[in-house]
Amino acid sequence: MSADRIQCDEVKGMVREGSKKRMSFGFCLDQLKDPLLMIQPGAKPETLRNPLKQAGGKPPMAWGTYVADSEQMEMICEQAPNAVLQQLKRFLKAGKPKVNVLFYDDGGNLLDSLKPENTDKSRKNLDARDIEAHGIDAKAVLPLKRRLKRIGSRIGLAPGPLELKLKRAMARTIRHINEGRLQEAETLVLVIERAIAALGKDREDEAATMRRGQRESDQRSLGAQVKRAQALQAHVARAPGPARDRLTRAVHVAARLLKQRDLNGARDAMDKIEKALATLV
Structure with a gap:
């Protein structure tokens, strides 16, 4: 499992990674007193100690795990001396994350927080x-x-x-x-x-707006149904002889309904095709 060093301008990317899965982090200062932050997937932050040392980091260190969403990033600190936590907070602030950052200890107690700049304005x-x-x-x-x-x-x-x-x-x-x-x-x-x-x-008046919105929604739904029909056609091509001919005709019917913008009819036709394919498995 590889550890990645996070530069100040990569803090937003760090948040995005935390929105996908739980991540581990480790933080300290290097020999030049520059911030050193590393992350990796998983929930074993203590394994970042060696990569931090190899990158020139030295105690005291902070480490833990974090997760994020569109509103906030929660950093659970398994070890976080207050001085190091404040250094980590300053580093993250310089990276201008667009979310609130909440620092907790491993008992769930809030240690500190960091609000994005100009939250309301942005x-x-x-x-x-x-x-x-x-x-x-x-x-x-x-x-x-x-x-x-x-x-x-x-x-x-x-x-x-x-x-x-x-x-x-x-x-x-x-x-x-x-x-x-x-x-x-x-x-x-x-x-x-x-x-x-x-x-x-x-x-536009309200009625025209509703009609246009419905058209756009139908268009997006139409695209999804076309992809569904194409996938069904590929499955039908692998069906045995007599069934293949019958299901191929059914796919053509569904395609014709899609061309006519009859989404409900096309869905019903494809539902029947899927059920028929299931009986052939």
Whole structure:
């Protein structure tokens, strides 16, 4: 299991790693009194002592595990002298994490915390440019990003209290997208669009906004169903002779329904194909 040294400008990447799985960390100063932070996957932070020493680190040291989400990073310190903890806190602060950092001892007691700079301001000003949907299908994200760009400038036209609510909804939408929760993000986008349309601040009325939102949702669903049909076609090709011919015709029926935008009919047809394939296994 390899240990990675984290530089100051890599703190955000460290947070992302903690959002995927539990990580171990070790921290101390090196011989030049420079901060030395190392991380590795897993829950055995004591194994980082040797890599820290090999990299020039010296006691006192702090180590533990951490996990993160879109709101905060929790660092469970199994060993953390107060002086070292403050040095670690300064190092992380210089890296400007976008989340709250909470330091706990291994008994669950809060030792210290670090809030991101300008939390409220950054949250209010989040817009489509803050979308960082790494590892998520770009084609699925693009329609949402386009809609957020469209409504971003119109949020400022809402009256004060509603404007704040819509900005918070926008920030939450972007966090959902970055976490891959696209269905929840789409629901929030539609809520924002309807609110703006209801105020008369959009060229569309509320009904038109609903229809357009439904079209985009159907389009995304259509793409998923097309992929499903393609996968079924590959399975059908491996079915035995008589069954293969019958199921191939059924796949063609499902494809025709998809071309007609009859998503419910296509789903039903593909459900039947899957059941038939299951009986052949």
